[in-house]
Amino acid sequence: MTTISAASPPIGRTVKKWLLPAVPFAILVALWGLAVLLFDPPVGVLPSPALVFEAPFNSDPYLANVGASVQRLILGFLVAASTGVVVGVAAGLSKPIAEFLGPLTTFMNALSGIAWIPLAVAWFGPGTGMVVFIVWNAAFFLVFGNTMLGVRLVPDVLQNGLLTLGASRMDVIRQVIVPGAMPYIMSGLRSGLGFGWRAVIAAELVGASLGLGAWIFEQQEFSRMDNIMAGALTIGVIGMVMDRWLLAPLERRTIERWGMVGSAS
Amino acid sequence: MTVPTGGAAQAAPPTISVEGLSHSFTDPQTRKTVHALDDVNLEILPGDFVTVVGPSGCGKTTLLNILAGFIRPSAGKAFVNGRAIERPGADRGVVFQELAILPWRTVYRNIAHGLEIQGVAKPEIDERVNRMTSLVGLEGFEGHYPHQLSGGMRQRVAVARTWVSDPEIILMDEPFAAVDAMTRLTLQEELNDLTVRTGKTVFFITHSVEEAVFLGDRVMALSARPGRIKEEVHVPVPRAERSWERMSHDEALQDTVEHVLSLVRGEAVEPTGQDG
Amino acid sequence: MVKPASTTTATGKDLGAVRAAQSESPGLFGVAGLSSVIRALLPFVVAILAWWAIWAVLDPPEIILVSPASVFGSFIDSIAEGALPTFIARSLARLGIGTLIAIGLGVPMGWLLGLDEDVAQAAEPIMRFFNAVSGIAWLPAMIIWFGFTETTIQAVIVYTMLFPVAFNAMIGVRTIPKRYRDACRTMGAGTLRIIRDVYMPGSFPSVMTGLRLGIGFGWRALIAGEFVVGTTAGGGLGFFIFDARTQGVIGKVMAGMIVLGVLWLLMDRLILRPIEETINVKWGAVSA
Structure with missing residues (x-):
């Protein structure tokens, strides 16, 4: 269609695309640095940007904690993804299963993740097992729900087409159902991972001695604000990298490849 | 607005005049420069019904967007009543290609919207909207929301909303493209009736030659990109006497359709048409 | 984000071809005639019974699971x-x-x-x-x-x-x-x-x-x-x-x-x- 303004040259656009987002970050860091200079707050309340950026290099347990959190996330997420997809496909194909699991999962989804932490501590004791359970709990219902929805929305025509060619039920599931539902599955995996990461942090906050969540909570007792902020920012960076650079492109490619309508956000 | 229809208004100054209009823009996808219009000259007199017909992508909509004030032309000028067009204004009502009535307003409130914006007093809004709804056959649907209506009904709302504010000129951009063929015939006759009765000045864009001939006093045949006026064709039968019934019998009208068709047909070389 | 919760109310897209080919009868629990309320409550009843059974059989300590x-x-x-x-x-x-x-x-x-x-x-x-x-x-x-x-x-x-x-x-x-x-x-x-x-x-x-x-x-x-x-x-x-x-x-x-x-x-x-x-x-x- 027609554009109204005279189009800006491509070079200017590229610069704008990379420069504009950097500006707020730069302003924020500058203001933060300025505030520290002007008001000289106790280092336990607001350390300078430099101190926070150095914190990971000065603190030995930093990498071990990051590693522990990421490991738990991956573990819990893998279990959630595989169980969620399998059960989701089953429920999408079979009405009795869907009718049975539907109300239960709706309810469980309403209190998924964080609310289970105290009970999980009682069951598994503090540590990795409990965190993995919480991650599974936070992600499973999203993966399940989206998979079931995706399977249901695969047009019957496609399945019939394959069946008339003499395909078996497993063929249909492998070649039609799963690919057809893939955009929904991807979108479920993506939000599942997001919920899972938050759940890791929350679980570690109250029920682990290792991991980013545990670490920043422990540092709070020593008023090590530099470590706390470094930890919080690390949590953000990891969450962002996973979502934006790993799962969002994957989801986009799935949607583009199979030409299904995706979802916002 | 009691100017007689037809070309009888020679003495009156043109309501819209377009001089040496050219426009090019950069396609946001391909980054290529597109020459949409080339040296278009045009005069629309009060009470005129001018239709523009041409192949897909010939710059018809660009021309309308310039007259509406959404786009500034690259070269040349467009005037309304002697004033250069710079921005959209209430003197030029637009009926859009896609439906632009608001889904969250009822039929009544959609039609009243323009009047509300212009600050017309409530009793007068009531009276004018009621007159309009009966004029376009929307009585009884005032409380409905757009999604509850058929395509044809929605299009009537779009027309009524523009008409009720009584703008000097109405610009219409393929308003009936999205409705089914039967409804379209009805809507076209209704529109003809409405314009004859109200004596409105209308600038109407379409890719259907028959529609252009059926509705217009004059038909501008546009060439493929860059759009240029190939010929201005006068339609021989007065608008007040037209009907689809007559269109199918009248030889003069048939010949006009043939003639315009021959002008446009040679132009439809681009396979990249976007509308059917 | 696709709303997973909406799956319970989603599109009454019925029996897929696979199921049709299987030609199943009304439903596993024979609940075709039951009202939707009972249908929605049934899974909870089953889940609570299962919980009760697990509790009775395993007899876990009170700080792990109770009835x-x-x-x-x-x-x-x-x-x-x-x-x-x-x-x-x-x-x-x-x-x-x-x-x-x-x-x-x-x-x-x-x-x-x-x-x-x-x-x-x-x-x-x-x-x-x-x-x-x-x-x-x-x-x-x-x-x-x-x-x-x-x-x-x-x-x-x-x-x-x-x-x-x-x-x-x-x-x-x-x-x-x-x-x-x-x-x-x-x-x-x-x-x-x-x-x-x-x-x-x-x-x-x-x-x-x-x-x-x-x-x-x-x-x-x-x-x-x-x-x-x-x-x-x-x-x-x-x-x-x-x-x-x-x-x-x-x-x-x-x-x-x-x-x-x-x-x-x-x-x-x-x-x-x-x-x-x-x-x-x-x-x-x-x-x-």
Whole structure:
């Protein structure tokens, strides 16, 4: 269609695309640095940007904690993804299963993740097992729900087409159902991972001695604000990298490849 | 607005005049420069019904967007009543290609919207909207929301909303493209009736030659990109006497359709048409 | 985000071809004639029976699992003591206040982002980043800044809700067809008028979606906040559960969890979703 303004040259656009987002970050860091200079707050309340950026290099347990959190996330997420997809496909194909699991999962989804932490501590004791359970709990219902929805929305025509060619039920599931539902599955995996990461942090906050969540909570007792902020920012960076650079492109490619309508956000 | 229809208004100054209009823009996808219009000259007199017909992508909509004030032309000028067009204004009502009535307003409130914006007093809004709804056959649907209506009904709302504010000129951009063929015939006759009765000045864009001939006093045949006026064709039968019934019998009208068709047909070389 | 909860009400797309080929009869449980209420309750009955069976067979220690009956007993006790109702009220009040603040900040923010391409290009990445940091991760820092107080809990909720609300308000504005704006301009409307008549109502459905999403996130953040800060900040449902676990009363823990789930469902089904659905029914699909 027609554009109204005279189009800006491509070079200017590229610069704008990379420069504009950097500006707020730069302003924020500058203001933060300025505030520290002007008001000289106790280092336990607001350390300078430099101190926070150095914190990971000065603190030995930093990498071990990051590693522990990421490991738990991956573990819990893998279990959630595989169980969620399998059960989701089953429920999408079979009405009795869907009718049975539907109300239960709706309810469980309403209190998924964080609310289970105290009970999980009682069951598994503090540590990795409990965190993995919480991650599974936070992600499973999203993966399940989206998979079931995706399977249901695969047009019957496609399945019939394959069946008339003499395909078996497993063929249909492998070649039609799963690919057809893939955009929904991807979108479920993506939000599942997001919920899972938050759940890791929350679980570690109250029920682990290792991991980013545990670490920043422990540092709070020593008023090590530099470590706390470094930890919080690390949590953000990891969450962002996973979502934006790993799962969002994957989801986009799935949607583009199979030409299904995706979802916002 | 009691100017007689037809070309009888020679003495009156043109309501819209377009001089040496050219426009090019950069396609946001391909980054290529597109020459949409080339040296278009045009005069629309009060009470005129001018239709523009041409192949897909010939710059018809660009021309309308310039007259509406959404786009500034690259070269040349467009005037309304002697004033250069710079921005959209209430003197030029637009009926859009896609439906632009608001889904969250009822039929009544959609039609009243323009009047509300212009600050017309409530009793007068009531009276004018009621007159309009009966004029376009929307009585009884005032409380409905757009999604509850058929395509044809929605299009009537779009027309009524523009008409009720009584703008000097109405610009219409393929308003009936999205409705089914039967409804379209009805809507076209209704529109003809409405314009004859109200004596409105209308600038109407379409890719259907028959529609252009059926509705217009004059038909501008546009060439493929860059759009240029190939010929201005006068339609021989007065608008007040037209009907689809007559269109199918009248030889003069048939010949006009043939003639315009021959002008446009040679132009439809681009396979990249976007509308059917 | 695809709403997983909607799967229960989604598209009555019936028996797929595979099932048709299988030619199954009415249903595993023979519930074809039963009312939908019983149909929805049946899974819960089965689940509770299974729980009971597991408890009876394994005979686990009381700090691991208790019977449904004893959870119900704990529930009644907690209500009688008055602790549970007070804590429910406190948690809901926190969520309510957080919601209001998040709407007040997030919606205008989202509108601004939706209206101005350049502002969006500049501000979206930093907002995505801080959204990824998540409110829960700020808990330790907030404890230092605000202490173990109400303010800390409230700040975590608002922080958590703010981004989904803002992003959806932005999406709402962006997906409004440009023609609506153009049409209003041809009728002589100025910018303020267009914001009032087009952008505000047009983005409303999306704002509601963001709100539902945000409250879902905020609800979890609230629970986490109350786990950590609840002791000194006057309790709350999260504190109730956490405290019960510290005392080793699993019956109370589970009762609290069930209350949590039921409350959320009630909120979602009785308030949030009806508003969304009413709008959809009344206006149809708003964005083209």
